[in-house]
Amino acid sequence: xxxxxxxxVNGKPVSGDVEPNTLLVEFVRENLGLTxxxxxxxxxxxxxxxVHFDGKPVKSCTILAVQAEGHQVVTxxxxxxxxxxxxxxxxxxxxxxxxxxxxxxxxIMAGIGIAERNKGAALSEETIRAELEGNICRCTGYHNIxxxxxxxxxxx
Amino acid sequence: MTAETGxxxxxxxxxxxxxxxxxxxYTDGINRPGQLHAVFARSPDVHARIRSLDxxxxxxxxxxxxxxxGVRTLDMPATPLKVWTALQAxxxxxxxx
Numbered sequence: 689x690x691x692x693x694x695x696x697v698n699g700k701p702v703s704g705d706v707e708p709n710t711l712l713v714e715f716v717r718e719n720l721g722l723t724x725x726x727x728x729x730x731x732x733x734x735x736x737x738x739v740h741f742d743g744k745p746v747k748s749c750t751i752l753a754v755q756a757e758g759h760q761v762v763t764x765x766x767x768x769x770x771x772x773x774x775x776x777x778x779x780x781x782x783x784x785x786x787x788x789x790x791x792x793x794x795x796i797m798a799g800i801g802i803a804e805r806n807k808g809a810a811l812s813e814e815t816i817r818a819e820l821e822g823n824i825c826r827c828t829g830y831h832n833i834x835x836x837x838x839x840x841x842x843x844x
Numbered sequence: 845m846t847a848e849t850g851x852x853x854x855x856x857x858x859x860x861x862x863x864x865x866x867x868x869x870y871t872d873g874i875n876r877p878g879q880l881h882a883v884f885a886r887s888p889d890v891h892a893r894i895r896s897l898d899x900x901x902x903x904x905x906x907x908x909x910x911x912x913x914g915v916r917t918l919d920m921p922a923t924p925l926k927v928w929t930a931l932q933a934x935x936x937x938x939x940x941x
Binding site for chain 1: 854856857859860861862863864865866867868869870872873875
């Protein structure tokens, strides 16, 4: 049995037939072919699948595709493109905030959420580290990721 | 920092743009026409001998292409302990092999 999902992804109306237990990340990757959103752990721990759901970062492996019905989803492909980067994307490039790049889409989407939640306040390294709890990098560490998010938040 | 020699200067990585815009390519994101997906059956037991493999259930499922890697490994000699191969043959030295 499949059900039809109609939602908005990166500003465009999209729809697809999915099994009711299809996760939002599977819908985005397999139905829509937007493979920038990654599945790192399949257990909602790593945050590589973070997307924006009605403007807030969520792990797209914790949401069913059918729950996106009528909502706004934005993926890493939707925030900026080569030559027209989002300030958070540019900050990751400038601050060497990535190595293999697998966790990076989730880090950037989560980083934008951190910047927006703390808008108008001074964003400390401590706050960034605490709020980045749900995103895991297995390359090297968080130093430059934290630096990137601080710089990206300043530029947003 | 000297930009002239590069010593001590920042170097901007050439590969970053694709990764920060969601255009990095990883194996799981590749989808070619006619592409097949492999599934691995893992041993539920430790140090078990594989006596037989029954793939009839799998072969009866729609869309399944069996090249029977498992069946072929049965013809191989048992993997000696302390030797690790990607696929265990004949016996499963560890749980999850």
